[in-house]
Amino acid sequence: MSANFSATKPSQAGTSTAPTRESSGTHTTTEAETKDCVLVEAINMALHYEMARDPAVVVLGEDVASNGGVFRATLGLKQAYGSERVLDTPLAEGLIAGLSVGMASQGLKPIAEIQFMGFMFAALEQLICHAARMRNRTRGRLTCPLVVRMPFGGGIHAPEHHSESTEALLAHIPGLRVVIPSSATRAYGLLLGAIRDPDPVIFLEPKRIYRAQAQRIDNDGQALPLDTCFTLREGEDLTLISWGALISECSQVADQLHAQGISVELIDVATVSPLDMATILQSVAKTGRCVIAHEAPKSGGIGGEIAAQLAEHALLDLKAPVLRVAGYDTVMPYAKQEALYLPGVVDITRAIQQVLAFG
Amino acid sequence: MRGRQQFSIHFLQYLDPQGKLDLPLPEWITDTPLVLAIYENMVLARLLDQKAVALQRTGQMGTYPSILGQEAISVCIGLAMAKRDVLVPYYRDAPAQIIRGMSPAEVFIYWGGDERGGNLNGASRDLPICVPIATQLTQAVGVATALKMQGEEAVVVVSCGDGATSKGDFMEAMNLAGVWDLPIVFVINNNRWAISVPLAQQTRAATLAQKAIAAGIEGLQVDGNDPIAVYEAISKAIQRAREDQQPALIEALTYRLCDHTTADDASRYRDADELKAHWQEEPVLRFQQFLHQQGLWDADREKAMQQRCQQVIDTAVSDYLALEAEPPSAIIDYLHAFLPYALETQRAEILLKDNAIKSQGDRK
Numbered sequence: 037m038s039a040n041f042s043a044t045k046p047s048q049a050g051t052s053t054a055p056t057r058e059s060s061g062t063h064t065t066t067e068a069e070t071k072d073c074v075l076v077e078a079i080n081m082a083l084h085y086e087m088a089r090d091p092a093v094v095v096l097g098e099d100v101a102s103n104g105g106v107f108r109a110t111l112g113l114k115q116a117y118g119s120e121r122v123l124d125t126p127l128a129e130g131l132i133a134g135l136s137v138g139m140a141s142q143g144l145k146p147i148a149e150i151q152f153m154g155f156m157f158a159a160l161e162q163l164i165c166h167a168a169r170m171r172n173r174t175r176g177r178l179t180c181p182l183v184v185r186m187p188f189g190g191g192i193h194a195p196e197h198h199s200e201s202t203e204a205l206l207a208h209i210p211g212l213r214v215v216i217p218s219s220a221t222r223a224y225g226l227l228l229g230a231i232r233d234p235d236p237v238i239f240l241e242p243k244r245i246y247r248a249q250a251q252r253i254d255n256d257g258q259a260l261p262l263d264t265c266f267t268l269r270e271g272e273d274l275t276l277i278s279w280g281a282l283i284s285e286c287s288q289v290a291d292q293l294h295a296q297g298i299s300v301e302l303i304d305v306a307t308v309s310p311l312d313m314a315t316i317l318q319s320v321a322k323t324g325r326c327v328i329a330h331e332a333p334k335s336g337g338i339g340g341e342i343a344a345q346l347a348e349h350a351l352l353d354l355k356a357p358v359l360r361v362a363g364y365d366t367v368m369p370y371a372k373q374e375a376l377y378l379p380g381v382v383d384i385t386r387a388i389q390q391v392l393a394f395g
Numbered sequence: 396m397r398g399r400q401q402f403s404i405h406f407l408q409y410l411d412p413q414g415k416l417d418l419p420l421p422e423w424i425t426d427t428p429l430v431l432a433i434y435e436n437m438v439l440a441r442l443l444d445q446k447a448v449a450l451q452r453t454g455q456m457g458t459y460p461s462i463l464g465q466e467a468i469s470v471c472i473g474l475a476m477a478k479r480d481v482l483v484p485y486y487r488d489a490p491a492q493i494i495r496g497m498s499p500a501e502v503f504i505y506w507g508g509d510e511r512g513g514n515l516n517g518a519s520r521d522l523p524i525c526v527p528i529a530t531q532l533t534q535a536v537g538v539a540t541a542l543k544m545q546g547e548e549a550v551v552v553v554s555c556g557d558g559a560t561s562k563g564d565f566m567e568a569m570n571l572a573g574v575w576d577l578p579i580v581f582v583i584n585n586n587r588w589a590i591s592v593p594l595a596q597q598t599r600a601a602t603l604a605q606k607a608i609a610a611g612i613e614g615l616q617v618d619g620n621d622p623i624a625v626y627e628a629i630s631k632a633i634q635r636a637r638e639d640q641q642p643a644l645i646e647a648l649t650y651r652l653c654d655h656t657t658a659d660d661a662s663r664y665r666d667a668d669e670l671k672a673h674w675q676e677e678p679v680l681r682f683q684q685f686l687h688q689q690g691l692w693d694a695d696r697e698k699a700m701q702q703r704c705q706q707v708i709d710t711a712v713s714d715y716l717a718l719e720a721e722p723p724s725a726i727i728d729y730l731h732a733f734l735p736y737a738l739e740t741q742r743a744e745i746l747l748k749d750n751a752i753k754s755q756g757d758r759k
C-alpha cells in the first residue's frame with residue numbers, strides 16, 4: 037500500500053468562523069517512540085497514549101480489562117491504568133452504551149468496545165436517541181464526548197453475526213461521526229482524533245486487516261483530522277473511492293492498472309459521516325470518471341450517497357456513469373460462501389474498465 | 396454464591412389515607428420548614444400541572460404528561476437530594492427539577508416544543524428528562540460511575556415509571572449498580588398504568604421492589620402518596636448511597652389520577668369507580684390533614700401559600716409566552732461543538748428557508 041497520502045482540506049472550510057478544535061492536534065512527547073505496528077497494535081498504542089495523557093479517558097466493554105479484548109486491542113491497559121479506568125462490564129451492549137452516555141455527560145471520555153458490530157443493535161437506542169442528541173437537546177449544557185469502537189466487516193471466516201458492514205445505518209444519524217481507518221497509521225491518528233473530538237464518534241475497525249501489513253508509526257500523539265477524505269494516490273484517469281479493508285484491494289487494482297498505463301486517483305473516505313465531498317468533487321472534476329467500492333450491501337449504502345452528490349454537483353464534469361462495486365443486497369453469507377459476497381480485485385477492475393470504456 | 400436464601404420486601408407507610416398516623420414519626424418531622432416545603436411544593440406542582448394542561452387544551456402548548464396524584468414522589472426526590480447530587484429524571488419529574496433550580500417556565504418551554512426547555516438555566520449537571528422509556532436508567536449508572544471515579548461524595552437519583560420495569564435497561568442498570576457498588580437510588584413511580592396497560596399485565600411479581608433482590612441490592616416499597624414515607628425512604632437511601640456506596644430501589648405506590656398525557660383518554664380503558672376510589676388516597680389533601688392535626692396549618696396560611704404558588708405560575712406563564720423564538724440556525728448549530736463543513740450548505744439553506752417562510756407570512 038502506498039504510504040504517501042495527503043489530507044486535503046476543502047477550500048470552502050475557510051469561510052467558517054468556527055474556532056479551531058483546541059482539543060485536537062499535536063501533543064508531542066519529548067522522545068516519540070517509533071514502532072512497526074499492525075492496525076490492531078496501532079489502536080492499542082493510541083489507547084495507551086491517550087489514557088496516559090488524559091485522566092478523563094476510560095475504557096469499558098466486554099473482556100476489555102483482564103483479557104485485553106478478544107482481538108487484544110486493549111492489551112495492557114488495565115495493568116497500566118488500573119481497573120478503575122479499564123472496566124470489564126456485564127454482558128449487555130445496551131448497558132455499555134447507556135453507561136458511556138452517562139459517563140460522558142459528567143466530564144469523562146469513555147471509549148466503549150462493542151465486541152462485534154453484529155451485536156451493536158441493543159446499543160443503538162442509546163447512541164441514536166441520546167448520544168447523538170445530548171448537546172442539541174440541552175442546548176450545549178451537557179455533551180457526549182464518547183467513542184464506540186467496533187470491529188466490523190467480513191473475510192475472517194467468523195460465525196454468523198460477526199461479519200456484517202452496517203456503517204450506513206450509523207451514518208444516517210445526525211450527530212454521530214462515523215470513522216473507519218484503512219491502515220495502521222490512519223488507525224492511530226484517527227482514533228486519537230476520535231477520542232479528542234468533543235462529540236460522539238463511532239470508530240469502525242476493519243478486522244480483516246487487523247493484522248495485515250505493519251507500518252512504521254511514530255507514537256507522537258499526532259491526531260489525524262476527522263471529516264476529511266485522504267487522497268492515497270494521485271491519478272488522472274479515474275477516481276476510485278473506498279474505505280476500510282477494501283482500500284487494500286483498491287490499491288492493488290491501482291497498481292495493476294498503472295502497469296497498463298491507466299492512472300487511478302485513490303481516495304480513502306475515512307470519515308463516512310459527515311462526508312467530505314469537497315475532496316471527492318475536486319478529484320472528479322479532474323478525472324471525470326468515478327468508481328465507488330464498499331463491502332456493505334449496495335442499496336442504501338454510502339456509495340449511493342456519494343453517487344447522488346456527484347449527480348447533484350458534478351454532472352458536467354462526468355464523462356461516464358458513476359459505478360458502485362459493493363456487497364449484494366442479501367444476508368451476509370456464512371464463512372463458506374463469504375468470498376462470493378465480498379467485492380474483490382476482479383470486481384473493482386471490471387467496473388473501472390467499464391467506466392473507462394464508456395463514450 | 397450460596398443456594399438457600401430468604402428474602403422479604405418491607406412496606407413503609409406513616410400516614411394512612413385520612414392523614415392519620417400508623418407509625419411513630421421519623422426525627423426529621425420536627426424540621427417544620429422542611430415539612431412545610433413538602434406541602435408547598437406539592438401544591439405548586441399541582442397548580443403547575445393544571446396550568447400546563449390548560450395551556451395544551453387552549454392550543455398554547457403541545458402534548459403534556461400530567462403528574463396529578465403523583466406529586467409526593469417527585470417533590471420528595473427534589474427535597475431529599477443535596478445540591479451536589481445528580482438527578483436523572485423521567486418525564487413526570489418536573490417538581491423535583493424545579494426544587495433543584497429549574498425555572499417552572501422551562502416545563503412549558505419544553506412541552507411547548509422548544510429545545511431550550513432542556514437547558515435547565517444552563518447551570519445544572521442533571522440530565523434532561525427522558526422520553527424513551529427506561530433509557531435513563533443505564534445512563535444513571537454511568538453518571539454514578541463518573542461521580543465515584545472522580546471521588547465526589549455525590550449520589551445519583553434516577554426515576555422511572557412502572558412500565559419501565561418491564562424493559563431490560565431496568566435490570567441491566569440495577570445489576571451493574573450492585574456489581575460496582577454505585578452511589579445510586581432508583582425510584583419507581585408505580586402509578587399502576589403504562590398508558591392503557593395495567594400493572595397486572597406488566598408483571599406477575601407481587602411487588603416491583605422485589606426486583607432489587609435479583610440484582611443484590613436493597614429494595615423497599617413505600618406508600619407513594621404518603622410524603623413522610625417517601626421522604627424518609629429516599630433520604631435514608633441517599634444517605635446509605637453517600638456513606639456506604641450502597642445502591643437501593645424504592646418502589647413508590649401511587650395512582651395516575653390523570654390521563655397518560657393530554658393526547659390520551661383514560662376513560663376508554665379505565666373504570667370510573669377505580670379512579671374515584673383512588674382520589675380518596677391522593678397525597679396533597681392527605682398531607683394537609685396531617686398538617687392540621689399537627690397544629691402547623693390553618694386557613695390563613697393556606698390562602699397565603701396558594702397566592703404565593705399562583706404568583707410563581709403566573710410568572711412562569713408570562714415568561715413562557717414572552718419568550719422570543721430561537722434563531723433558525725439553532726436547529727443545526729447545537730448538533731456538534733463545531734459545525735462540520737459538510738453541513739454548511741444545509742445551514743445556509745435553513746436560513747434561506749426561514750426568510751422565505753417569513754416573507755410568505757408578511758404577504759398574508
